[in-house]
Amino acid sequence: MDEIAPEYDVVVLGTGLTECVLSGVLSVKGYKVLHIDRNDHYGGEAASVNIETLFRKYTHVRPGEEPWKKYGRVNDWSIDLIPKLLMANGELTNILVSTKVTTYLDFRQIAGSYVQQGNGPRATVAKVPSDAGEALRSSLMGLFEKRRAKRFLEWVGDFKDDDPATHQGLNMAACTMKEVYDKFGLEASTRDFVGHSMALYQSDDYITTLGVAKETVNRIRLYVNSMARYGKSPYIYPLYGLGELPQGFARLSAIHGGTYMLNASIDEVLYEDGKVSGIKATMKERDEASDVMKFTTKAKKIIADPSYFPKKVKITGYVLRAICILKHPIEKTDGNDSLQLIIPQSQVGRKHDIYIAMVSAAHNVCPKGYYVAIVSTIAETNTNHHLELQQGFERLGEIEEKFMGPPIPLYAPIDSGVKDNIFISKSYDATSHFETTTDDVRDIYQRAEGEELVVEGLREGQTLVSEGTQ
Amino acid sequence: MSDSAAGSAQKPSSSVKLVLLGEAAVGKSSLVLRFVNNDFQENKEPTIGAAFLTQKCPLPTRTIKFEIWDTAGQERFASLAPMYYRNAQAALVVYDLTKPSSLVKAKHWVAELQRQASPGIVIALVGNKLDLANDGSGASGGIATATENGVPGPETDGDTSEARNEEQESATSDARKISTREARGYAEEEGLLFFETSAKTGVNVVEVFTAIANAIPETSLKGTRGGGAGAGQSALGAGRSGDDSRVNLGDRNAAAARDGCAC
Numbered sequence: 001m002d003e004i005a006p007e008y009d010v011v012v013l014g015t016g017l018t019e020c021v022l023s024g025v026l027s028v029k030g031y032k033v034l035h036i037d038r039n040d041h042y043g044g045e046a047a048s049v050n051i052e053t054l055f056r057k058y059t060h061v062r063p064g065e066e067p068w069k070k071y072g073r074v075n076d077w078s079i080d081l082i083p084k085l086l087m088a089n090g091e092l093t094n095i096l097v098s099t100k101v102t103t104y105l106d107f108r109q110i111a112g113s114y115v116q117q118g119n120g121p122r123a124t125v126a127k128v129p130s131d132a133g134e135a136l137r138s139s140l141m142g143l144f145e146k147r148r149a150k151r152f153l154e155w156v157g158d159f160k161d162d163d164p165a166t167h168q169g170l171n172m173a174a175c176t177m178k179e180v181y182d183k184f185g186l187e188a189s190t191r192d193f194v195g196h197s198m199a200l201y202q203s204d205d206y207i208t209t210l211g212v213a214k215e216t217v218n219r220i221r222l223y224v225n226s227m228a229r230y231g232k233s234p235y236i237y238p239l240y241g242l243g244e245l246p247q248g249f250a251r252l253s254a255i256h257g258g259t260y261m262l263n264a265s266i267d268e269v270l271y272e273d274g275k276v277s278g279i280k281a282t283m284k285e286r287d288e289a290s291d292v293m294k295f296t297t298k299a300k301k302i303i304a305d306p307s308y309f310p311k312k313v314k315i316t317g318y319v320l321r322a323i324c325i326l327k328h329p330i331e332k333t334d335g336n337d338s339l340q341l342i343i344p345q346s347q348v349g350r351k352h353d354i355y356i357a358m359v360s361a362a363h364n365v366c367p368k369g370y371y372v373a374i375v376s377t378i379a380e381t382n383t384n385h386h387l388e389l390q391q392g393f394e395r396l397g398e399i400e401e402k403f404m405g406p407p408i409p410l411y412a413p414i415d416s417g418v419k420d421n422i423f424i425s426k427s428y429d430a431t432s433h434f435e436t437t438t439d440d441v442r443d444i445y446q447r448a449e450g451e452e453l454v455v456e457g458l459r460e461g462q463t464l465v466s467e468g469t470q
Numbered sequence: 471m472s473d474s475a476a477g478s479a480q481k482p483s484s485s486v487k488l489v490l491l492g493e494a495a496v497g498k499s500s501l502v503l504r505f506v507n508n509d510f511q512e513n514k515e516p517t518i519g520a521a522f523l524t525q526k527c528p529l530p531t532r533t534i535k536f537e538i539w540d541t542a543g544q545e546r547f548a549s550l551a552p553m554y555y556r557n558a559q560a561a562l563v564v565y566d567l568t569k570p571s572s573l574v575k576a577k578h579w580v581a582e583l584q585r586q587a588s589p590g591i592v593i594a595l596v597g598n599k600l601d602l603a604n605d606g607s608g609a610s611g612g613i614a615t616a617t618e619n620g621v622p623g624p625e626t627d628g629d630t631s632e633a634r635n636e637e638q639e640s641a642t643s644d645a646r647k648i649s650t651r652e653a654r655g656y657a658e659e660e661g662l663l664f665f666e667t668s669a670k671t672g673v674n675v676v677e678v679f680t681a682i683a684n685a686i687p688e689t690s691l692k693g694t695r696g697g698g699a700g701a702g703q704s705a706l707g708a709g710r711s712g713d714d715s716r717v718n719l720g721d722r723n724a725a726a727a728r729d730g731c732a733c
Contacts, residue, residue, distance in 0.1 A: 003546055042551050093719060102719040103522055104553060109715035230717050240556060247551035254542035260549040283547060362715070 004259075007298035008034040010448075011279055013266060014305030016044035017242075017434070018425040020249035021441050022303050022448075024099060027256035028458055034297065035253060036281060040263040042250055044305055046084075046428050048243030048365070051077040054323065058403035071325070072367045078241035079323060079365060082428045083357035083374035084437075085110055085235035085340060088226040091438035092245075093236070098455040101248040108363055110235035111336035113227075115140070115197035116343040117189060119391060125332035125341065128197045130227040130234070131157075145187050152184040152194075156220050172214045177207050180217070188346075196344040198223040202353045202378060202430060203345060222435075235340060235433070239364045266308060267294075269422075276302050276421045301421045301448055306411035309424055314414050318379035318407035319430045322389055325401040326371040330358060337362040337371075340432055343391055352378040354392040355432050370400075378430050379407045416447050423448045483526075483533040484691035487557055488682065490540050491579040492564035493572040497598040500669035501564060502538050505679055510670050527683045532691075534683040536560075552586065559690060560592045560682045565653075567597035567666060568645040573653065580660055592685045594663035594678055597653050601668040603646035 009031040012023045020042075023035045041047055051068045054077070055061055068074060086092050086107075096102050117124040117140060129138040132150040141149055160166045170180060181191050195201050199219040206212050226234030238244045254260055263284045270278040278298040306313040329335045343354040358373040359365050366372055375392035379385060385407055393399065413424035426440050445453035490498040503509050506525040527534045539558070544550045563579045565572040576595060583593055650666060657664035663681050667674040 088717070097719050107717045107719055109717055111715060230715070232715060236717050236719075240553075244553055247553040250551060251542060251544070251553070254544045257543075259546070260544045261547040262549040264547070 004295045004297055005032065005034070007278075008032045008259075008300070010034075010301045010303060011036065011297070011299040012303045013037070013308040014044045014425075015039075015042045015246050015250060015262070016046050016305050016425070016428070017246045017249070018437055018441055018444070019044075019303060019305055020246035020253065021095060021438075022444060023258055024101070024249040024252035024256070025445070025453065025455070025458065027253040027258040028099065030256075033253060033258040034261070034299070035250065035258055036261045036264045036266065038263070038265050042247045042262070043243045044246075044307070046080075046082045046242060046246065048078040048080050048241030050074045051079065054079050054403055058323075058405055071370070076367045077365065078243065079372055080242045080359075080374065081323075082242070083321070083355070083376060083432070084242060084428065085237055085357060085433055087222060087234055087433050087435065088229040088236050089222060089234075090226065090433060090435055092434040095438060095441075095455050096248075098458050099249070099252055100459055101252050104248045104251055105244055106239040107236045108239060108338075109230050110233045110237050110338045110340060110359075111362075112333055112339040113197065113233040113235065114333055114339055114341040115193045116341065116347055116395070117193070119343075119348045120394075123347070123395075125395070127334075128193060128342075129153075130198070130224050140193060141187075141190060145190055148185050148187075149190055149194075152186060153224070155184070156217055157224065159217050159221065161214065161218070170213070172217070174211060175213050176210055177213045177216045180213050181207070192344045192346055194220065196353050197342045200342075200432060203351055233340070237338065237359060237363050241359075241363070241365045269302070270296075271420070274420060276300075301423065303423045303425070303444060303448065305425050306413070306427055309413075309422065312414055312422065312424055313411040315409045316412045316426075317410045317430075319376060319410060320379050320385050320388055320404075320407055321374060321376040322386075322393070322402055322404035324373045324375060324393070324396055324399045324403075325366075326358075326373055326396060326398070327369060327400055328397060329360075329371060330356070330373065330395060331397055341395060342432070343395070348391045350377070350388075351380055352430075354389065355430070356392055356395060357432060376430060417444075418447060421448075481528070481531065481533050483535055485535045485537055486559045486683070486686055486691070487537045487539065488560040488562060489554060489558045490538065490562050490564065491545065491576075491583070492562075493566070493569075493575040494543075494546060496564045496566040496569070496572050497669045498562070498564050499540055501562065501596065501598060501667060501675060501678075502540065504669045504672055504675045506538070508672070510672075512670075525679070527679050529680075529683055534686070534691075536679065536683075555583065555587045558587055558591055559686055560594070561587065562594050562596055562678065562682075563662075564596045564598050565648070566599050567648045567653070568599055568602050570647050573597075573648050573656075577656065580662065590687065590690055592663070592682055593660075594665065594682050595653065595657045595660075596664075596678055597648060597650075597666040598669055599645075600666045600673055601670045602644075603666075604644035605646075605650075 010026050010033050012019050012033060012035040015035065015037040023033050027033045037044065049057070051071050052074045055068050061067065071077065113128045114125050115128050117126065124139065126138060126140045129135040129140065132153050135149040135153055136146050138146065155168060158166050168183060170183060195206060199216045206216055223234050230236065250260060261283055264281050265284065266279055266281050268280040269276060270280065276299060278296060280296045283293040329337065330339065330341065333339050333341065337360045339358050341356040345351055345353050348354065354375065354377045356373055356375050358371055360371045361368040373396055375389045377388055379388065381388060386404065410427040410429055412426045417423035423444050425444060429436050442453050490502065492498050500510060502523055503511065506523045523538045525536050525538065527536060539554060541550060561583050563576045565576040580593060583591060654664050663685060665674050665678045667678060669675060
């Protein structure tokens with residue numbers, strides 16, 4: 001096959017977001033990239049799928065049955081398999097802008113960010129206050145606590161990493177977040193929503209860990225600044241679902257010479273002196289018109305998602321996720337068309353938070369009148385997984401359809417990849433945003449290239465043929 | 471181009487996403503380069519970089535701004551992303567009239583568009599490399615009278631006549647393998663616009679785009695790309711734009727300057 005080069009600088013396996021961002025960046029930098037996925041669609045585990053695919057993935061559909069029929073046109077649905085939102089001021093947004101992948105995508109705000117206090121039917125669900133003014137109006141706190149929270153948020157706003165004068169006399173490099181909370185006299189319930197719905201920690205470990213105070217303050221600042229950018233919530237979301245993100249970066253890679261091949265399986269990874277030297281692969285038959293094509297090519301490096309190297313990864317935890325289809329917005333959330341709702345662990349007697357992410361027709365992911373809510377948490381038991389999400393389901397009210405599989409293992413590479421030149425990404429974790437995904441992108445780039453990834457100005461000075469002229 | 475753009479300043483302007491499809495090396499990118507830059511490059515490398523070009527097409531009552539998406543080579547191993555077809559209002563399905571297999575492939579793409587793309591998409595079937603056929607002036611199907619309507623195009627008349635001379639000179643070596651009648655018959659069956667073009671000489675290139683612009687129903691035109699909400703891009707750039715929750719990341723720095731740090 002003459003269109004496959006005899007050698008590539010990098011072969012990328014899997015078209016999840018992490019792999020597509022790296023593929024795009026490496027192609028822009030001039031590397032010769034071959035990007036393969038065993039599936040016939042982009043996105044891997046983090047794809048967005050239509051409702052028929054969703055039924056087929058999670059339920060046993062008997063021949064002749066078409067349970068998706070009552071949900072309208074199959075392709076009007078684009079349902080994320082993994083729920084995440086972009087922080088408006090976060091690193092993924094930065095990468096999207098720097099690489100101009102924004103040209104291919106449209107984004108919309110997520111309409112609200114909520115947190116639950118208490119549990120059961122009498123639980124309070126309230127907007128997360130994001131600045132001093134909102135703190136004073138919030139129903140989450142009593143009169144005096146509001147003032148303390150206002151003072152705390154003002155301090156966070158003024159905080160500068162490298163200016164000890166803004167540190168309120170605290171040794172931010174060494175102290176715990178408990179010391180910070182104590183300094184401002186914040187109540188336990190306030191610490192709960194600050195740490196879980198603003199700093200977005202999923203457990204309470206951060207409170208007592210030494211040296212995490214600065215990171216916590218910077219996380220709150222990211223939340224507050226993201227909130228300030230567009231106004232309704234700190235989150236934005238691509239129209240047609242998260243599956244558009246890897247497609248956008250794949251396009252970036254292709255524009256810069258990256259070769260794309262879906263529906264192709266890796267038969268063998270070739271090594272020389274302990275380092276990867278190439279691959280043998282088969283492009284599968286898609287229809288009668290196309291043939292099976294076997295090929296071998298050399299590769300200096302491989303970047304892959306964990307599923308391509310099961311022996312080189314370990315399990316770091318399990319996530320529970322349930323995709324729920326609703327016909328109504330979520331109660332107590334102002335009828336918003338989209339939201340994130342965090343149920344902090346301590347409110348429901350757990351060690352990890354329960355997250356609800358909801359999107360709807362406003363983001364072109366389903367027909368009008370429907371809402372797609374994903375309830376998720378980190379598994380804490382070996383059985384009764386459904387019960388672990390129960391407090392989340394209660395928030396949703398009547399559920400038309402619920403899709404839930406077994407606990408989803410989270411994988412991480414055992415080795416850095418420096419020894420064999422095979423660089424493996426982590427699974428998409430249980431966090432509600434992409435900050436850990438972009439951390440992984442940066443980490444893999446550092447491991448593979450031996451230098452820090454700089455995306456700013458990445459595409460400047462490129463000799464593209466009048467892209468986006470006029 | 472700047473002249474015609476200035477002249478159309480008062481007319482309503484609409485963006486139309488147009489996608490290119492067709493077998494490798496039929497001249498997809500060359501057609502676009504001819505249309506956008508009035509340029510042709512012999513022995514052009516397979517597509518790298520020309521992935522998102524825009525060109526205005528002035529009509530008597532409105533201006534269509536084409537956003538032209540190239541496949542960026544992702545069609546080679548059947549790996550085009552659904553994003554590519556998303557919200558496309560027009561498609562140019564190109565074949566090489568000297569290469570029968572490319573028409574087979576074009577038919578495959580037409581079927582794919584009918585399956586995947588928006589229902590109202592305007593599809594033009596284009597037989598390219600007319601300069602290699604001895605009946606050089608070729609067939610201009612769909613709306614053959616486009617230029618006679620007084621629609622100004624990006625090309626000067628001089629170019630076209632020069633091009634015709636070239637074709638007559640090369641008339642002795644006819645490499646055409648697909649007859650106009652065969653392709654037109656198929657296009658009529660499927661309800662496609664049909665043209666034969668030469669990206670090399672420029673014959674019929676502007677006509678194709680003008681015909682597409684004319685064929686797009688007024689009702690399906692929007693102010694901006696994918697803008698179902700009906701809000702203009704400029705309003706979005708403001709960052710906080712009232713009730714509309716659409717955000718414009720492209721205008722990020724400007725938004726940052728306005729919003730600043732609210733903490």
